[in-house]
Amino acid sequence: MSKRIDVSDLDVYYGDFLAVEGVTMAIEARQATALIGPSGCGKSTFLRTLNRMHEVIPGARVTGKALMDGQDLYGSDVDPVTVRRQIGMVFQRPNPFPTMSIADNVLAGVRLNNRRMSKGEQQDLVEQSLRGANLWNEVKDRLERPGSSLSGGQQQRLCIARAIAVKPQVLLMDEPCSALDPISTLAIEDLIAELKSDYTIVIVTHNMQQAARVSDRTAFFNIAGTGKPGKLIEMDDTATMFSSPREQATEDYISGRFG
Amino acid sequence: MALTTTPRRSGTSPDGEQVDAGAAVRAASTGRVGSRVFAGLSTGAGVLILLTLAAVAVFLVIRAWPALTASSEELGDISWFNGDSVAEYVGPLIFGTLLASVLALLIAVPVSVGIALFISHYAPRRLAQSLGYLIDLLAAIPSVVYGLWGALWLLGVVDPFFEWLSGALGFIPLFADYQAPAKNILSASIVLAVMILPIITAVSREVFLQTPRLHEEASLALGATRWEMVRQAVLPFGRSGVISASMLGLGRALGETMAVLMVISPGFLYSFHLLQPGQHQTIAANIASKFPEASGLSVSALIATGLALFVITFAVNFVARWIIARRAEFSGAN
Numbered sequence: 001m002s003k004r005i006d007v008s009d010l011d012v013y014y015g016d017f018l019a020v021e022g023v024t025m026a027i028e029a030r031q032a033t034a035l036i037g038p039s040g041c042g043k044s045t046f047l048r049t050l051n052r053m054h055e056v057i058p059g060a061r062v063t064g065k066a067l068m069d070g071q072d073l074y075g076s077d078v079d080p081v082t083v084r085r086q087i088g089m090v091f092q093r094p095n096p097f098p099t100m101s102i103a104d105n106v107l108a109g110v111r112l113n114n115r116r117m118s119k120g121e122q123q124d125l126v127e128q129s130l131r132g133a134n135l136w137n138e139v140k141d142r143l144e145r146p147g148s149s150l151s152g153g154q155q156q157r158l159c160i161a162r163a164i165a166v167k168p169q170v171l172l173m174d175e176p177c178s179a180l181d182p183i184s185t186l187a188i189e190d191l192i193a194e195l196k197s198d199y200t201i202v203i204v205t206h207n208m209q210q211a212a213r214v215s216d217r218t219a220f221f222n223i224a225g226t227g228k229p230g231k232l233i234e235m236d237d238t239a240t241m242f243s244s245p246r247e248q249a250t251e252d253y254i255s256g257r258f259g
Numbered sequence: 260m261a262l263t264t265t266p267r268r269s270g271t272s273p274d275g276e277q278v279d280a281g282a283a284v285r286a287a288s289t290g291r292v293g294s295r296v297f298a299g300l301s302t303g304a305g306v307l308i309l310l311t312l313a314a315v316a317v318f319l320v321i322r323a324w325p326a327l328t329a330s331s332e333e334l335g336d337i338s339w340f341n342g343d344s345v346a347e348y349v350g351p352l353i354f355g356t357l358l359a360s361v362l363a364l365l366i367a368v369p370v371s372v373g374i375a376l377f378i379s380h381y382a383p384r385r386l387a388q389s390l391g392y393l394i395d396l397l398a399a400i401p402s403v404v405y406g407l408w409g410a411l412w413l414l415g416v417v418d419p420f421f422e423w424l425s426g427a428l429g430f431i432p433l434f435a436d437y438q439a440p441a442k443n444i445l446s447a448s449i450v451l452a453v454m455i456l457p458i459i460t461a462v463s464r465e466v467f468l469q470t471p472r473l474h475e476e477a478s479l480a481l482g483a484t485r486w487e488m489v490r491q492a493v494l495p496f497g498r499s500g501v502i503s504a505s506m507l508g509l510g511r512a513l514g515e516t517m518a519v520l521m522v523i524s525p526g527f528l529y530s531f532h533l534l535q536p537g538q539h540q541t542i543a544a545n546i547a548s549k550f551p552e553a554s555g556l557s558v559s560a561l562i563a564t565g566l567a568l569f570v571i572t573f574a575v576n577f578v579a580r581w582i583i584a585r586r587a588e589f590s591g592a593n
Binding site: 051053081084085088089091095096098099100108112163166 | 474475479
């Protein structure tokens with residue numbers, strides 16, 4: 001239930017503006033890959049190209065290749081909707097559907113697939129997904145309450161439950177903890193450690209300790225200046241990146257000298 | 260602590276601080292005057308609304324009173340009066356008003372929501388903008404023009420359609436026995452629907468545009484198609500807004516006079532024959548048609564029907580508020 005992604009020579013454009021240039025990267029299955037770098041370096045933009053979410057913005061496009069287990073994500077016969085059903089995403093700010101109950105939020109993705117499920121199956125899936133997101137014990141007595149009645153950290157775990165309920169191959173996380181307090185952050189980090197035994201995880205983070213704690217591999221993005229495209233500077237095992245990076249820029253960034 | 264934070268008055272300070280303290284007090288007091296003036300103005304505006312409303316209600320009750328208390332013989336002297344009391348007279352009118360308005364809503368709301376969604380989520384930006392202007396323009400057409408349009412053009416156009424409807428679905432009493440010309444309540448409702456379309460579309464469009472991007476993206480990231488995203492994120496979020504918009508439209512339809520007056524051939528029946536003339540009349544159109552020749556008690560009787568319309572409009576708004584409040588917890592507001 002998890003696949004690897006190989007990206008080669010990927011350029012990302014917003015209209016004529018080249019936002020990210022020439023990314024080549026291998027994202028291993030069943031590992032957590034962290035994308036770090038200063039603001040505006042294109043790491044979130046790059047992340048959104050992996051499930052074709054970035055096409056939602058008018059004028060945004062991509063050249064280059066992105067293969068998931070050899071299948072071209074940008075093939076002419078590939079529907080972005082299918083890609084997104086296989087590659088789930090968790091956003092920076094928790095975004096459960098405010099008009100749905102907690103249980104309905106978890107089932108939102110499954111219902112899209114038009115799969116008919118019995119009540120029992122639905123309940124099982126809700127429980128299983130909420131357990132997978134370490135939220136079950138906190139919400140099991142109030143599954144019919146609105147999703148917006150939860151705290152920020154709980155909402156974010158609800159979003160993770162919603163994403164894993166459709167059993168994706170890959171889980172993308174765009175700064176999932178940046179709107180959360182330290183305790184909720186810890187809960188999510190613990191969850192990532194558990195999830196990576198089942199899913200391929202790519203996480204964008206501004207917090208370098210977080211990258212060091214949760215990821216197996218780390219990629220460092222940087223930008224030469226405003227209006228210039230963001231680039232992948234280097235990528236390596238997390239331990240190596242944080243102890244002996246090859247590039248000076250990486251060392252400057254992780255030691256806090258800029259960014 | 261208490262000692263050090265005691266407020267210092269200007270004049271008690273031994274040195275140059277006296278000036279600063281004075282300036283601070285002055286600044287604070289002009290600010291206070293400003294906010295007091297503003298508070299007064301906004302309270303006044305709020306009170307004014309209530310007063311106006313109360314004045315209208317009081318006027319209606321006072322002027323309607325003679326008719327409400329009149330005997331059936333007195334009322335029977337009015338040439339056009341049918342029934343033994345005002346309540347009996349106004350009953351079919353209320354029925355006709357509600358029927359025409361509800362039919363208009365049934366036609367207008369789906370179309371409006373469709374247009375609003377097209378403008379907010381499907382159309383290319385430039386087309387969306389010009390379409391938006393065009394819809395707003397519809398709202399600027401005077402209702403008497405709508406009436407002319409309805410009476411002189413629409414009646415002819417819907418005639419074959421009604422003919423067909425009555426033939427194909429005539430076994431349903433609603434559509435039985437169509438009689439040309441189409442001066443029936445369904446034609447009036449179509450005109451009303453076109454009239455309330457702009458307001459419902461404009462408000463719905465604004466609400467749909469306010470759907471948080473976060474929720475739209477949440478839906479798309481789960482693998483929703485555009486329509487599924489609209490159903491999952493946009494429509495639930497806009498639900499209360501669409502209800503409010505519909506109520507605004509309903510309010511306009513309930514009170515609309517000219518368009519109905521010019522299209523419908525009036526009647527005073529509790530009838531569900533939508534395709535027959537001489538079955539229905541609305542309160543507003545009835546007042547407009549009878550008022551020029553009314554005097555004395557008959558004016559009073561007409562005003563009593565106006566009071567009924569006032570109460571209905573109020574009730575409709577309360578029900579709408581209640582519908583919206585019932586699911587406030589699940590709305591996008593929190």
